[in-house]
Amino acid sequence: MEPFIAQATEEEIRKEKNRAQKLRNSQWWKRKCAEGICYFCGRKFFPRELTMEHVVPLIRGGKSSKGNVVPACKDCNNRKKYLLPVEWEDYLKRLSNDSWS
8 A cells, every 4th residue: 555645845955955065064864874873764874875854855855954854774765755754664564474475
């Protein structure tokens, strides 16, 4: 079943991407990445290998704020896409159930 996607307007998304760019240049973000930990899988990476991931995606109404952006490895970022946290948890459960089949 495909998740419900509430579309944010292009203008809202553009505004939030600009905010994300400013946040990406902040000392706060640089410290978050310096830890080198992917928020989703918990693995260790070089800071330059981490991307900024919106926990609640922009397209689903998420904001570019400290409470909604986390460092993520490229693999987790690509797999999460537009999923909300509860949908991501369901995805991970399905993966683990499939691996036991």
